[in-house]
Amino acid sequence: MAYNYNRFPLELIPEIIAHPEDYRIQSRVPYARFADEQVLPVIFRETPEPVQSLVFLEMVTTGGRRQDVILELVMVKCSCLLSTGEIVSVDRMYRGFEAPRYPIPAYITRTTGITVESINGMSFDYRTVDSMLRDDPIIVSTRGRTAREFFERRFSSFSGYRWVDSVHDIRWENLNDRLISGATLQMNCERLGFFFRYNSIREAVFSNLWLFSYIKGSIAELIAASSHVEYMVWAFTARFEVKEELKFNGYLWNGEQKCWCKRVFTEEEVKEEQEYLRGKCSSPEAIKIEVLDSRKKHG
Known part of the structure; x- marks a missing residue:
């Protein structure tokens, strides 16, 4: 039987009740809904205390080679308290596309749904990207070095920012014994009982942000990683x-x-x-x- 994996299979409830040991229920990452709804900014708490700006960033590229390019770029800006690491607001999101000069590989289209026709004539908004980075935020990405190389190759004037690789720079296992440093974002979310649509980088960005808000001490570790030598x-x-x-x-x-x-x-x-x-x-x-x-x- 073929299932629609974007909905819960209600028809399996009798089977789940009969054999609960064979099933596991996961919840969608709470912040993932921000990818679908135009709800930003979201203010969790007004505060006069000093805050640190963070930009969570993910991208879709045509591949991993030097000659490959960015097709889709998602940036989400938020603010956290320097004193406690608490995320107090999710401020804004930028999502942009840019058409490449050559065909998009078929496997990229299968995974993301992006086609040459769907982004024909599009290009990234330089001014918006600039405004997201104007206050020298810490940039956080699951792709770390690779994301930085692609980003700085496309936006050569935006070099010298602080970058943190959220997969490898954070000692997740020291913060929660269910998490693993070096594991993918998807795997660590699943180990906590949550999921997101991995083929949507909008959901990936918000899920990464949610993980830092959910795991106590992770923002402090992120800030420390940004000053690590x-x-x-x-x-x-x-x-x-x-x-x-x-x-x-x-x-x-x-x-x-x-x-x-x-x-x-x-x-x-x-x-x-x-x-x-x-x-x-x-x-x-x-x-x-x-x-x-x-x-x-x-x-």
Whole structure:
């Protein structure tokens, strides 16, 4: 029997009653309705206290290659208290489309419903995007580095913002034992008993925002992640014969810079890597250290 998965199968209630152990009921993410209704802004609480602006961002692209482009962009702006992390308002949403210069892959159309015809002649509203970012918000996305690369390639003047990868930068398992760091947004919502339409990035944006409002301490972790510092160790002119050893020790070849690099997280690790590389590069000057904060590290 074929089911419409967008509605609850009422005809199965007798079977559910007879065998409840074989079924599980999930609720739609509460904020997902904001994707359907023109209800913004939503003010949860008026407050004179200082607030931090957040922009939750998701996108649909034609693929993951450098030459691919953004087809759909959704940005939702909200405000949270710096003192407690409480989200006090969901302020506005921008949803835009942009027609590509070449055909949209069939699998993208099957997943999203976006066709060349449906977005023909459309382009993103630069002024609206600019207004969403004018007060230097923290940008939050489930796609982290990839989203940032696509966004800054399309909007080159909007670089240098703080970005947080909500999948990998938040230690979800420390905040709730039912959640997993590195798990998809869909999986973590399901582990809490909620679902959203995963093929709608509008629902994904609001569901990500809801998860942060639902899990105590997650906004504080997000703000902390936005100021977290990492380090990139660059090894220029490393001897050819040590390349396998470098790979074994976690170094990656950077084709653009023509050198080896490794990301580390403490000053002590930086010192250890500098000492490790001294005999493998042509000179101490060939070892460079780049400090990465959230304005750089996902770029």
